[in-house]
Amino acid sequence: MKKFLNIALPKGRLGEKVYDMFERAGYDCASIKENSRKLIFENEDLGIRFFWVKPSDVAIYVERGAADIGVAGKDILLEYSPEVYELLDLNVGKCSMAVAGKKNFVDDRTKTLRVATKFVNIAKNYYSSIGRDIDIIALNGSIELAPILDLSDVIVDIVETGSTLKENNLEVIEKFVPISARLIANKSSFKFKTEIIEDITAKLAEIVG
Amino acid sequence: MDNILNVLTAEEKISLSLRALYNENGYSQYRMSKFEEYDLYVKNKDFLVSSNVLTFTDTNGKLLALKPDVTLSIIKNSRDIDGVMKVYYNENVYRVSKGTKSFKEIMQAGLECIGAVDNTVINEVLTLACKSLDLISKNNILVISHLDIISGVLDYCGLNINDKKQVVKLLGEKNVFAIKQLCEDLQLSKENSILVQKLVTVYGTPEKVADAMRDFAVNVQTGKAIAELNEAITALNNAGFKDKIIIDFSVVNDMKYYNGISFKGFIEGVPTGILSGGQYDNLMAKMDKKYQAIGFAVYLDELSRIGG
Numbered sequence: 001m002k003k004f005l006n007i008a009l010p011k012g013r014l015g016e017k018v019y020d021m022f023e024r025a026g027y028d029c030a031s032i033k034e035n036s037r038k039l040i041f042e043n044e045d046l047g048i049r050f051f052w053v054k055p056s057d058v059a060i061y062v063e064r065g066a067a068d069i070g071v072a073g074k075d076i077l078l079e080y081s082p083e084v085y086e087l088l089d090l091n092v093g094k095c096s097m098a099v100a101g102k103k104n105f106v107d108d109r110t111k112t113l114r115v116a117t118k119f120v121n122i123a124k125n126y127y128s129s130i131g132r133d134i135d136i137i138a139l140n141g142s143i144e145l146a147p148i149l150d151l152s153d154v155i156v157d158i159v160e161t162g163s164t165l166k167e168n169n170l171e172v173i174e175k176f177v178p179i180s181a182r183l184i185a186n187k188s189s190f191k192f193k194t195e196i197i198e199d200i201t202a203k204l205a206e207i208v209g
Numbered sequence: 210m211d212n213i214l215n216v217l218t219a220e221e222k223i224s225l226s227l228r229a230l231y232n233e234n235g236y237s238q239y240r241m242s243k244f245e246e247y248d249l250y251v252k253n254k255d256f257l258v259s260s261n262v263l264t265f266t267d268t269n270g271k272l273l274a275l276k277p278d279v280t281l282s283i284i285k286n287s288r289d290i291d292g293v294m295k296v297y298y299n300e301n302v303y304r305v306s307k308g309t310k311s312f313k314e315i316m317q318a319g320l321e322c323i324g325a326v327d328n329t330v331i332n333e334v335l336t337l338a339c340k341s342l343d344l345i346s347k348n349n350i351l352v353i354s355h356l357d358i359i360s361g362v363l364d365y366c367g368l369n370i371n372d373k374k375q376v377v378k379l380l381g382e383k384n385v386f387a388i389k390q391l392c393e394d395l396q397l398s399k400e401n402s403i404l405v406q407k408l409v410t411v412y413g414t415p416e417k418v419a420d421a422m423r424d425f426a427v428n429v430q431t432g433k434a435i436a437e438l439n440e441a442i443t444a445l446n447n448a449g450f451k452d453k454i455i456i457d458f459s460v461v462n463d464m465k466y467y468n469g470i471s472f473k474g475f476i477e478g479v480p481t482g483i484l485s486g487g488q489y490d491n492l493m494a495k496m497d498k499k500y501q502a503i504g505f506a507v508y509l510d511e512l513s514r515i516g517g
Contacts, residue, residue: 065480083481085383191350191455192477
């Protein structure tokens with residue numbers, strides 16, 4: 001059996017952008033652009049195999065070796081701290097991890113701050129680094145609702161343009177980590193498929209510039 | 210008699226052959242009780258792979274723990290004797306698994322050399338690590354790093370203890386871009402920044418890195434470390450493992466406990482390292498022991514999946 005290099009890409013717009021970068025780097029796979037229900041796309045000549053997974057799952061596929069390399073947002077890497085190599089900042093999917101709240105929100109430090117977020121670990125780490133006592137309200141979506149309904153005082157979430165916040169009378173209080181897509185690799189795969197992974201990294205690095 | 214061997218699973222066969230290997234090389238088996246005083250682990254919490262420890266109260270009110278680790282017990286029970294105490298173990302340890310977040314019983318094998326650790330001892334341990342990997346699968350690689358080179362280079366560049374910690378973490382991720390950024394933030398000179406980045410970019414077969422390694426010879430500490438590493442490489446070459454070793458400084462261990470040579474073994478098809486070890490003189494000193502120590506552990510639980 002031929003040994004393929006398995007590449008996990010995040011489903012969605014970011015993933016398509018990233019695939020285009022792979023294509024420009026010479027690692028293409030024509031069948032991926034066909035509209036089909038296939039889950040896995042192979043280019044036998046190059047010995048590579050792409051598959052789309054939920055963006056937040058890419059790190060798991062790579063950490064557990066089902067994918068040798070993959071592309072994941074820095075937010076996911078910070079939240080789950082997977083045991084992987086972070087080889088390259090692809091400089092796409094750029095946004096920030098930020099604290100946001102109602103306009104004119106003032107933090108009353110005599111009270112525990114209620115923080116609603118999808119990123120429980122990131123929020124905990126951030127507030128412990130600035131020595132602020134908090135309560136975490138873990139949500140899976142529509143985080144912006146939380147401060148409006150007084151479920152929380154602030155939210156910790158990804159902010160790209162901030163327009164959703166503005167429309168709901170919320171504003172960014174502080175951006176604390178820049179986020180972008182990263183090329184990650186399984187630590188064991190890197191040892192046995194070094195050459196091809198190095199080549200992909202180098203060629204993608206050229207495109208990123 | 211042959212059919213007795215057929216009953217054994219691949220995992221059991223490997224575990225027996227590892228024991229035979231260590232036995233042949235003059236290591237004696239270390240047996241320990243399932244329990245240990247909890248105190249031992251609290252004092253050295255960061256040394257453990259996972260900080261959770263399964264505890265219970267003994268009839269006399271003492272807090273005991275189901276052992277999450279073997280090395281600490283071996284050190285605790287070692288005496289400051291001249292020469293080198295060589296032991297191996299094959300024990301169950303109790304740790305929280307990352308996936309289920311619940312306690313699991315994990316079979317672990319390994320060996321420790323405690324006493325006057327010199328190059329001969331280091332080389333012997335590395336050779337046994339290679340031989341252990343070979344017993345598991347021929348498609349293996351031993352990745353070797355030297356913490357004194359990392360530490361020495363970072364000291365030379367004037368990093369304080371917190372910055373060092375950060376660089377070491379990024380080094381473990383091979384995150385050269387973040388390291389470059391950090392060096393800029395710390396306003397390191399261009400030469401020093403490049404030197405720090407080289408800790409990530411210089412890796413590969415000993416032949417490939419030989420020239421670049423000389424750049425790390427910036428002070429007495431790294432000079433000594435490079436010589437030690439080179440001697441180990443020569444010893445492994447002579448033992449026939451030339452094609453099985455890679456130098457890579459992304460193998461990092463907590464420098465509070467470890468120093469000197471650190472290494473990790475990988476098997477093709479197993480997503481995580483299967484063997485992990487290094488020299489841990491700092492832990493010995495923390496536990497008020499006079500001598501040095503080096504050893505490694507093989508994580509046998511990962512083997513069930515490779516089969517045969």
